[in-house]
Amino acid sequence: MTAMDQEMRPLGAQISHMLKARGVDVIFGIPGVHNVEMYRGIEEAGITHVLARHEQGAGFMADGYARACGKPGVAYVITGPGVCNILTPLGQAYSDSVSVLTLASCLDEHASHRGQLHQMGDQRAAAATVCDWAEEARSAQAAFDLIDRALLEFRHQRQRSKYIQVPIELLGSLAPEAAEKTPGDHASSGGQRVPVSLGGLEQTLADAQKPLFVFGGGLVQNGDRADQAAIEILVRDLIRRSGAAAFMTYAGCGLLSAEEPLSFGTYLGRGDSKRIIGEADVVVVIGSELSECDLWRDKLGHTGTLVRVDIDAEVLADRHRADVTFHCEGRAFVEALLAALPVETAQPRWNTSDIAATKKRFRAEVDAERPGIVQICDSLSEVMPDGAMIYSDMTQFAYVAKEVWEMSRPGQWHHPSGFGTLGYALPASIGGAMARPGKPTVCVAGDYGFQYTVQELGAAVELKLPIPILLWDNHKLKEIEDSMVASQIAPNAVVAANPDFCKLAESYGCLATEPNTVEELQEALTQAFDADRPTLIRMTAVLSTP
Numbered sequence: 358m359t360a361m362d363q364e365m366r367p368l369g370a371q372i373s374h375m376l377k378a379r380g381v382d383v384i385f386g387i388p389g390v391h392n393v394e395m396y397r398g399i400e401e402a403g404i405t406h407v408l409a410r411h412e413q414g415a416g417f418m419a420d421g422y423a424r425a426c427g428k429p430g431v432a433y434v435i436t437g438p439g440v441c442n443i444l445t446p447l448g449q450a451y452s453d454s455v456s457v458l459t460l461a462s463c464l465d466e467h468a469s470h471r472g473q474l475h476q477m478g479d480q481r482a483a484a485a486t487v488c489d490w491a492e493e494a495r496s497a498q499a500a501f502d503l504i505d506r507a508l509l510e511f512r513h514q515r516q517r518s519k520y521i522q523v524p525i526e527l528l529g530s531l532a533p534e535a536a537e538k539t540p541g542d543h544a545s546s547g548g549q550r551v552p553v554s555l556g557g558l559e560q561t562l563a564d565a566q567k568p569l570f571v572f573g574g575g576l577v578q579n580g581d582r583a584d585q586a587a588i589e590i591l592v593r594d595l596i597r598r599s600g601a602a603a604f605m606t607y608a609g610c611g612l613l614s615a616e617e618p619l620s621f622g623t624y625l626g627r628g629d630s631k632r633i634i635g636e637a638d639v640v641v642v643i644g645s646e647l648s649e650c651d652l653w654r655d656k657l658g659h660t661g662t663l664v665r666v667d668i669d670a671e672v673l674a675d676r677h678r679a680d681v682t683f684h685c686e687g688r689a690f691v692e693a694l695l696a697a698l699p700v701e702t703a704q705p706r707w708n709t710s711d712i713a714a715t716k717k718r719f720r721a722e723v724d725a726e727r728p729g730i731v732q733i734c735d736s737l738s739e740v741m742p743d744g745a746m747i748y749s750d751m752t753q754f755a756y757v758a759k760e761v762w763e764m765s766r767p768g769q770w771h772h773p774s775g776f777g778t779l780g781y782a783l784p785a786s787i788g789g790a791m792a793r794p795g796k797p798t799v800c801v802a803g804d805y806g807f808q809y810t811v812q813e814l815g816a817a818v819e820l821k822l823p824i825p826i827l828l829w830d831n832h833k834l835k836e837i838e839d840s841m842v843a844s845q846i847a848p849n850a851v852v853a854a855n856p857d858f859c860k861l862a863e864s865y866g867c868l869a870t871e872p873n874t875v876e877e878l879q880e881a882l883t884q885a886f887d888a889d890r891p892t893l894i895r896m897t898a899v900l901s902t903p
Contacts, residue, residue: 575644
């Protein structure tokens with residue numbers, strides 16, 4: 358079909374139609390005078406648009422959507438301030454390996470004509486600092502090619518944020534339809550699994566006295582429950598047939614069950630985990646950067662052979678200096694290793710009683726560091742429905758929960774690691790709820806960070822999303838105050854005047870409650886899932902007081 362035979366539309370409309378043809382059903386964003394042509398085609402293409410109250414909210418919604426279903430999260434923003442406002446979410450998506458694609462308008466010319474609306478020196482360069490790549494499309498075909506490039510890279514490479522900008526005049530100019538996609542080009546994320554040569558690693562593990570695995574977020578398949586269930590089965594079978602013990606990173610939480618006697622849980626960031634890792638003669642790390650936010654120390658602590666498995670070659674050459682590396686998808690590696698191991702259940706190579714005692718001690722340490730939160734986590738966990746997906750913010754409640762809350766399946770708890778952004782949880786949970794209609798989605802936020810994106814309550818109410826918002830209100834920046842005290846600094850600028858959160862939520866049209874007992878908290882959570890709108894549940898230290 359020639360261009361003359363195709364239906365000509367403004368490029369902005371063609372982009373929306375192209376995205377729909379590539380499987381995009383939801384776009385998060387805010388329209389403005391510079392990107393109105395992008396909005397010409399959204400409804401016509403059959404895409405749902407979610408109106409955020411701030412571009413930061415739109416970016417976090419796209420992030421939460423992608424984490425929930427495995428499909429790319431897409432955001433539309435305007436020139437200049439719109440781009441600046443979404444940079445924080447793009448940095449978070451880059452840090453946590455999330456497939457977020459932002460499409461922005463840009464000025465047709467900015468070097469010789471000063472004083473234009475929304476003008477900035479180089480918005481593409483600004484976006485490039487927090488994205489995998491950032492490019493400008495200067496023709497319709499370039500826009501189509503860049504979108505296809507982004508979608509294919511989301512599938513076949515490490516998932517990180519991408520940014521494409523299109524000049525305003527070009528967005529409004531007539532353009533032919535994008536070419537049809539090649540069958541299979543943009544199927545669900547995960548990529549092809551290719552055969553992996555183990556090079557004798559299976560024998561190394563068989564000969565090891567105390568082999569140890571570290572399972573990271575790279576093993577967790579965002580999206581389809583069948584994919585998550587499959588990797589969960591593979592990982593648990595690997596422990597059974599190898600007799601090895603294991604840690605999970607926070608992002609890998611749920612890969613091993615709470616009942617697994619050889620699991621040290623998600624306590625990798627505990628200081629004494631370094632000693633335990635030092636006892637292993639072989640340590641195999643699959644799908645983890647072993648970053649500061651995984652370890653909270655510089656060194657892993659291994660003294661034996663270190664094996665790294667990752668899709669990102671940069672990780673394999675990092676400061677941990679692995680002895681053996683496998684540049685491949687984590688699932689493919691696990692499948693290859695299982696094919697080489699005996700099918701019989703192996704004898705545990707670690708003392709399971711010692712592991713249980715260690716986990717109990719680690720849990721007590723967490724409770725001592727931030728008293729009272731562990732018990733509240735336990736009470737919430739008891740009534741949390743199966744399959745609930747939780748989005749947390751940078752708050753002490755989440756720091757505790759990430760270590761002690763045992764998840765029954767992988768890919769169900771999402772936290773802004775790495776970049777460590779405040780204000781993530783509420784908009785991300787909105788995106789997650791849009792990706793999984795009818796399934797339980799929960800927001801966990803602190804009183805200070807919640808106010809970064811509190812305005813997105815309006816979007817949640819408009820969408821009639823029954824999201825319980827568990828707000829931990831300790832009336833201050835408690836984590837920072839504790840850090841100052843530990844550093845012998847007189848606490849400063851850590852107390853702020855809070856609003857009446859329940860009244861604020863109600864003013865947006867939400868439901869709101871302040872439980873005074875654990876039983877009331879449990880009842881409030883249960884009822885929130887059956888509501889026709891979000892419910893703010895304000896939690897305070899009084900809940901942990903007998």
